[in-house]
Amino acid sequence: MFQRILVANRGEIALRVIRACRDLGIEVVAVYSEADREAPYLDLVDEAYCIGPANAADSYLNIPRIISAAEVGNVQAIHPGYGFLSENPHFAEVCRSCKIEFIGPPQDAMRRLGNKNEARVLAKQVGVPVVPGSDGLITDENAALRLAHDMGFPVLIKAAAGGGGRGMRVAHNDLSLKAGLKAAQQEAEKAFKDGSVYLEKYIEQPRHIEVQVLADRHGNVVHLWERECSLQRRHQKLVEESPAPNLPQPVREEICAAAVRLVREANYYNAGTCEFLVDKDNRFYFIELNARIQVEHPVTELVTGIDLVRAQIRIAAGEKLRFQQQDIVQRGVAMECRINAEDPAADFRPCPGTITTWRPPGGPGVRLDTHVTAGYRVPPNYDSMIAKLLVYQPTRPEAIACMRRALAEFVVEGVKTTIPIHKKIFSHSAFIEGHVDTTFIERNWMQKGG
Ligand code: ADP
Numbered sequence: 213m214f215q216r217i218l219v220a221n222r223g224e225i226a227l228r229v230i231r232a233c234r235d236l237g238i239e240v241v242a243v244y245s246e247a248d249r250e251a252p253y254l255d256l257v258d259e260a261y262c263i264g265p266a267n268a269a270d271s272y273l274n275i276p277r278i279i280s281a282a283e284v285g286n287v288q289a290i291h292p293g294y295g296f297l298s299e300n301p302h303f304a305e306v307c308r309s310c311k312i313e314f315i316g317p318p319q320d321a322m323r324r325l326g327n328k329n330e331a332r333v334l335a336k337q338v339g340v341p342v343v344p345g346s347d348g349l350i351t352d353e354n355a356a357l358r359l360a361h362d363m364g365f366p367v368l369i370k371a372a373a374g375g376g377g378r379g380m381r382v383a384h385n386d387l388s389l390k391a392g393l394k395a396a397q398q399e400a401e402k403a404f405k406d407g408s409v410y411l412e413k414y415i416e417q418p419r420h421i422e423v424q425v426l427a428d429r430h431g432n433v434v435h436l437w438e439r440e441c442s443l444q445r446r447h448q449k450l451v452e453e454s455p456a457p458n459l460p461q462p463v464r465e466e467i468c469a470a471a472v473r474l475v476r477e478a479n480y481y482n483a484g485t486c487e488f489l490v491d492k493d494n495r496f497y498f499i500e501l502n503a504r505i506q507v508e509h510p511v512t513e514l515v516t517g518i519d520l521v522r523a524q525i526r527i528a529a530g531e532k533l534r535f536q537q538q539d540i541v542q543r544g545v546a547m548e549c550r551i552n553a554e555d556p557a558a559d560f561r562p563c564p565g566t567i568t569t570w571r572p573p574g575g576p577g578v579r580l581d582t583h584v585t586a587g588y589r590v591p592p593n594y595d596s597m598i599a600k601l602l603v604y605q606p607t608r609p610e611a612i613a614c615m616r617r618a619l620a621e622f623v624v625e626g627v628k629t630t631i632p633i634h635k636k637i638f639s640h641s642a643f644i645e646g647h648v649d650t651t652f653i654e655r656n657w658m659q660k661g662g
Contacts, residue, residue: 213236213238213525213526213529213531214238214287214288214289214313214525214528214529215238215239215288216238216239216240216241216258216285216286216287216288217229217233217238217239217240217241217287217288217289217290217291217315217525218240218241218242218243218278218281218282218285218287218289218290218291218312219233219240219241219242219243219257219290219291219293220243220272220278220290220291220292220293220296220297221272221291221292221293221294221295221296221298222244222245222248222251222272222293222583222594223251223583223594223595223597224581224582224583224597224598224599224600225293225294225295225505225507226242226251226253226293226583227253227256227581227582227583228293228521228581229291229293229521230242230253230256230257231521232519232521232522232524232525233525234256235519235522236522236525236526238525239258240256240257240258241257241258241259241260241261241281241282241285241287242254242257242259242260242261243260243261243262243263243271243272243277243278243281244260244261244262244263244271245262245263245264245265245266245267245268245270245271245272245593246262246264246265246266246271247265247266247591247593247594248591249262250588250589251583252583252584252585252588253583259285261281261284261285263277263278263280263281264277266591266593267593268296268593268594272296272297273296273297275297275302275303275306278290278297278303279306279307279310279312282307282310282312283310287312288312288313289312289313289314289315289525289528289529290307290312290313290314290315291315291521291524291525292314292315292316292504293504293505294504294505294506294507295595298316298503298504298505299322299326299375299502299503299504300322301319301320301322301323301326302319304316304317304318304319304322305319313528313529314528315482315524315525315528316482316483316503316504316524316528317480317481317482317484317503318479318480318481320479321478321479321480321481321503322503324478325478325480325500325501325503326373326503327372327373328370328371328372328373328374328410328499328500329348329349329372329408329410330372331498331500331501332345332410332498333348334474334477334478335474335498337477338473338474338477339473340470340473340474340498341470341495341496341497341498342497342498342499343412343413343415343489343497343498343499344363344412344413345359345363345367345410345411345412345413346359346410346411346412348410349372349408349409349410350369350393350409350410350411353390353393356389356393356411357386357389357390359411360383360386360389360411363411363413364413365383365384365385365389365414366382366383366384366414366416367382367383367389367411367412367413367414368380368381368382368383368411368412368413368414369381369382369383369389369392369393369396369409369410369411370396370409370410370411370412371396371397371399371400371403371404371406371407371408371409372400372406372408372409372410373400373404373405373406373408374400374404375404376447376448377446377447377448378399378400378403378404379396379399379400379403379404379409380396380447381393381395381396382414393409396409397409415489415491415497416491416492417492417649417650417651418442418489418490418491418649418650419440419442419456419489419490419648419649419650420440420441420442420444420449420487420488420489420490420650421438421439421440421441421442421456421459421467421487421488421489421490421496422438422439422441422485422486422487422488422502422506423435423436423437423438423439423467423468423470423471423485423486423488424436424437424438424439424483424485424506424509424512424520425471425472425475425480425483425484425485425486426482426483426518426520426523426527426533427475427476427480427481427482427484427527427533428481428527428531428532428533429481429527429530430532432532432533432536433472433475433476433480434472434533434535434536434537434540435468435469435471435472435537435540436512436516436518436520436540437454437455437464437468437512437515437516437540437542438454438455438456438459438464438467438468439452439453439454439456439508439511439512440452440453440454440455440456440457440459440648441508442648442649442650442652443637443643443648443652443653444650444653445560445653445654445658446560447650449507449508449550450549450550450630450633450634450637450653451547451548451549451550451634451637452508452511452547452548453511453545453546453547453548453608453611454511454512454514454515454542454545454546455515455542455545457608457646457648458646458647459490459494460494463490463494463496466496467488467490467496470486470488470496470498471486471488474486474498474501475501478501480501480503481527482524482527482528483504483505483509483520483523483524483527484501484502484503484504485501485502485506486498486500486501487499487500487501487502489650505520505521505524507550507597507600508548508600509521510546510548510579510581510600510602511546511547511548511602512546514544514546514579514602514604515542515543515544515545515546515604516540516541516542516543517543518535518540544604544605544606544607544611545604545605545606545607545608545610545611546602546603546604546611547602547603547611547612547615548600548601548602549600549601549602549615549619549630549631549634550597550600550630551582551597551598551599551600551601551622551624551629551630551631551634552596552597552598552629552630553565553590553596553597553598553627553628553629554596554628554629554630555628556628556630556632556633556657557628557632558628559658560630562592562596563590563596563627563628563629564589564590564591564592564596564627565589565590565626565627566587566588566589566590566626566627567584567585567586567587567588567589567590567598567624567625567626567627568586568587568625568626569586569623569624569625569626570584570585570586570587570588570623570624570625571621571622571623571624572599572621572622573601573617573618573619573621573622574621575617575618575621576614577603577604577605577610577611577614578601578602578603578614578618579601579602579603579604580599580600580601580602581599581600581602582598582599582600583598584598584599590627598624598627598629601615601618601619601622601634603615603618608646609644612638612644615634615638616635616638616639619631619634619635619638620635633653633657636656636657637653640656
C-alpha cells in the first residue's frame with residue numbers, strides 16, 4: 213500500500229480523498245491555488261504546496277507544477293478527484309512515467325473512452341445498445357442532413373470530446389441542424405481543442421441512469437448497481453438517487469450487465485461509470501463512460517456500504533477487489549442534493565462570495581460532504597458546488613421526508629444557493645412518485661427552456 217498520496221484537486225472532493233487516505237493510514241500532500249490558500253481542509257494534510265494563481269490553467273490543470281509538488285512531497289501516487297486532470301490520459305501517462313501511480317484507469321482505456329464516438333463503437337462491438345445515430349464523425353453537412361431525415365428530427369449534435377454538457381445542440385429541422393453543426397463544432401473546438409461532432413437521435417424525455425463499476429488490475433469487474441440522475445439543468449445533474457425508482461428489476465439487471473461487459477472489453481480498471489439514457493418503454497442506450505470518481509458516488513456508497521475512494525486507492529496499489537458480484541446488494545435508499553452557490557431564480561447563475569452564516573443539517577440518516585465553513589469565501593474561479601447533502605433511509609418516502617427535514621435545517625447566508633429549488637423538487641408530486649426525466653427541471657421551473 214502507498215505511504216503517501218498527493219491530491220490534485222480542490223474543494224469537497226479534495227477533502228473526500230484526504231479522509232479516505234486518513235482512514236487507510238496514508239499520509240496526504242495537498243496542492244492549492246492562490247484562491248484556495250485559506251481552504252479549511254488544508255489544515256488536515258501533512259504538507260500543502262501552492263501551485264500557482266487562481267486560474268485553473270496555471271494551477272490545477274498545470275501538469276509540470278503538480279508533478280513538481282509530487283516530487284518534492286515524495287508521494288507514490290496521485291488522486292485526481294473529478295474534473296481538472298482526472299480524465300486526461302496525458303496526465304496519467306506523465307504520472308506513471310515519473311513512477312508515480314495515477315489513481316485511475318490505464319491511459320490507453322482513458323484515451324479510447326474519452327472520445328464518445330469511439331466509446332460508441334466499442335459499445336456496439338460488445339452488443340451494448342447505443343442511441344441510433346451516425347456511424348462515425350460528421351464531416352459533411354449534406355450527409356448530416358440525409359441522416360437526420362432518415363432518423364427523423366429532432367436530432368442531437370454532440371462533440372466527440374464533449375463533457376459538462378458543452379458542444380451539444382438539439383436540431384428540429386434542416387435550418388437548426390446546419391446552424392447547430394457550426395455552433396457545436398466551434399464550441400467544442402474552443403472548449404476541447406477538438407471540433408469533431410457526431411449525430412444522435414434526440415430521445416424525448418429520457419431518464420438518465422448510470423451504473424457504477426469497479427475493476428481491479430487482475431481482471432475482476434463488478435458493478436455497484438445504478439444511480440438515477442435525471443434531475444438536471446442544462447444537462448448538469450442536481451439530484452441523484454439509488455436505486456432508480458420505477459425501474460423494472462430485469463431492466464436494472466440488464467443495464468448493469470451491459471456496463472460490466474463494456475468495462476471488461478475496454479481493459480479498464482479502477483472506478484468508472486457507464487451512463488445510459490432510458491426511454492419511456494424502458495429501452496436503454498449507452499451514452500458515455502466516465503473514467504473517474506463522480507460527484508454523486510456517495511449515493512452508491514450509502515446503498516452498498518462500499519467506500520469507493522478507498523477502493524480506488526486499493527486498486528491503484530494493485531490489490532484485488534475484496535468482494536464479488538453476489539456480495540454487492542442495494543440496501544435502502546440514498547438521495548443526494550447538489551448544493552451550489554447559484555441563483556436558481558436567475559437561471560442558475562453562479563453566485564460566488566463570502567458565506568456569512570453556515571448552519572449545516574445533521575441527525576440520523578444525513579451525510580454532508582462539504583469543504584465549507586462559516587466565513588468561507590466561494591471563489592469565482594471554479595465550479596460553484598459548495599456541498600453535497602445526502603440522506604440514507606430504509607425506503608424512498610422516508611428518504612424524501614429526511615431530505616425535506618435536512619433542507620429545512622440547512623441555513624446558508626451570504627450567497628444564493630440551490631437549496632430553494634431542492635425544497636420545491638422534494639415537494640413536487642411527480643418527483644415524489646418517482647416520475648422524472650431529464651427535462652423535469654426545465655419544464656417546471658425554467659419556462660424559457662434554460
Ligand atoms: P456530457 O458528457 O457533456 O455531460 P452526455 O453525453 O453525458 O454529455 O449527456 C448529458 C445529458 O444530455 C444526458 O444526461 C441527457 O440529459 C442529455 N442527452 C445526451 N444525449 C441525449 C440524447 N441522444 N437524447 C436526449 N438527451 C440526451
